[in-house]
Amino acid sequence: MLSEQSAATVRATLPAVGAALAEITERFYAGLFAARPELLRDLFNRGNQAAGTQRQALAGSIAAFATYLLDHPEERPDAMLGRIAHKHASLGVTAEQYALVHEHLFAAIADVLGEAVTPEVAAAWDEVYWLMANALIAIEKRLYAERGGSEWREWEVVGRVEETADVATFRLRPADGRPAPGFRAGQYVSVQVELADGARQTRQYSLSAAPGSPVRQISVKRVRGGAAAPDGEVSNHLHARVRVGDRLRLSAAYGDLVLAGTEAPLLLASAGIGVTPMVAMLGELADAGHEGRVIVVHGDRSPAEHALRADHEVYAEKLADASAHFWYETDADGSHGTGLVDLTDLAVPRGTRAYLCGPLPFMRAVRAQLIEQGVAPADIHYEVFGPDLWLGQEG
Structure with missing residues (x-):
């Protein structure tokens, strides 16, 4: 006070x-x-x-x-x-x-x-x-x-999957043989790498597999720079240099965008690489045999750029009462929306608890649409990759 x-x-x-x-x-x-x-x-x-x-x-x-x-x-x-x-x-x-x-x-x-x-x-x-x-x-x-302290541990890359032209998934196991600590779907880890100039740079990546998975998994989008910012140092390093058998230094899992133990209807909305924590949440719900209503929403530039799309669809299909709604700016087929995510015609049940992850303009637009449909602001939760520029603008 x-x-x-x-x-x-x-x-x-x-x-x-x-x-x-x-x-x-x-x-x-x-x-x-x-x-x-x-x-x-x-x-x-x-x-x-x-x-x-x-x-x-x-x-x-x-x-x-x-x-x-x-x-x-x-x-x-x-x-x-x-x-x-x-x-x-x-x-x-x-x-x-x-x-x-x-x-x-x-x-x-x-x-x-x-x-x-x-x-x-x-x-x-x-x-x-x-x-x-x-x-x-x-x-x-x-x-x-x-978490028993702030220890960094070495993890071995045991698998690498090229999800899209710019997204690679790295599957990891502890290099020291000790058990992997637990985490909750929606959380992230920090990954520290040593770059060519000797700098040790660190970035956070959401864990993109459900907690029951035998390996940890991160899905990394290659950050391409432009006039306002350089190429992503760590993401480009991981894409260009890290292969099966290599090791990475990881923190424990952190993050407070996690599913609450509730029977309330759920809406999981993502755009672009924001799909990663949502897929982990869907995997957790599917593994638990969740029976409540779940609405899955995702927006991307095209189907080819929709990372983890197969997981997105398979987990949603496993749930007892779930529906998936995808929007693509280009190359959308007749079964998906064209353009930006638009919840206008989507019936959102009263009492829905929503989780959002993606670019700030996307999350602001979805949040506004959810509030218009009667979702309480306190029931809308979000994760920002990188500096949280939303902090001073929340309503």
């Missing part, structure tokens, strides 16, 4: 701080990496830094947290904090690193806002920061304890 004095100061200064957050976070990262260049090399995603998306995500999370404290003084944004904490834990973020972030973030705030940062303003925003940081530290400590 934010103190009354700090709340008043934050409320008065939030417009100015919010307007300057983009510049503040840019200077923050510049100062942090100048002081600790190994963090950019071995912890932070260099592609997201080059594209500026990590700065946007940090700015959005700070603004969203401060706004929530003001609007809900007796509550805490647990959903937002949980998503951030799972991402941090999968990277092995430590409690000590929050002090380092604080040092460089507040130096950037003072640098950008200058004399406007009075002792009262600094104290108020310091309180906001440590409320958020300490909440994250506590959640991450619990996550580490549940």
Whole structure:
């Protein structure tokens, strides 16, 4: 809970701080990496830094947290904090690193806002920061304890499948012979690789097989760059260099987009490579003999680019009361929709619990359509690959 004095100061200064957050976070990262260049090399995603998306995500999370404290003084944004904490834990973020972030973030705030940062303003925003940081530290400590620590393990590639021209599935077993730890459908692992320049870069990939599978499985889309961003370093490395017999370093499984134990109707909506956690969920439901209503929704550029399509269809067919609805922008046949996903004519049962994964425009559009059909916002859950740029824009 934010103190009354700090709340008043934050409320008065939030417009100015919010307007300057983009510049503040840019200077923050510049100062942090100048002081600790190994963090950019071995912890932070260099592609997201080059594209500026990590700065946007940090700015959005700070603004969203401060706004929530003001609007809900007796509550805490647990959903937002949980998503951030799972991402941090999968990277092995430590409690000590929050002090380092604080040092460089507040130096950037003072640098950008200058004399406007009075002792009262600094104290108020310091309180906001440590409320958020300490909440994250506590959640991450619990996550580490549940997994027996933050150990990285080596896994051997025992299978590789070319799903599409740009998606490859890697099947993995622990290289040390110890049992594979459990996970829940919808979760992801961090994969760390050493690149040609010696950097150890890490990316998160959803586990695309159900928890009962004898192997772990990730399905990786090759990220092709453009004017705004470079090619994906890790995805292209995995596609070009990793074969059966090679080893990868993996974290434990993290992520809070997991199926709740409920008999409510389910809707699993994905687009593009967002299919990966949804296929794992479908596999889990099929293995459990789930009998409730399940609506499967997916959008892709074409049938040929629909990764894991066979699994998508087979698992849906195994369920007692499921229907699958696919939309393709090109080359759609008569049994599937053409264009973008459109739920207008899809009867969504009352009380449906929805899970979304895909590009942000897709998830925003589907969320809006579901709310129009009467699905409660609290029953719509999502996963974002990469920096969560939705944090400051949730309704």
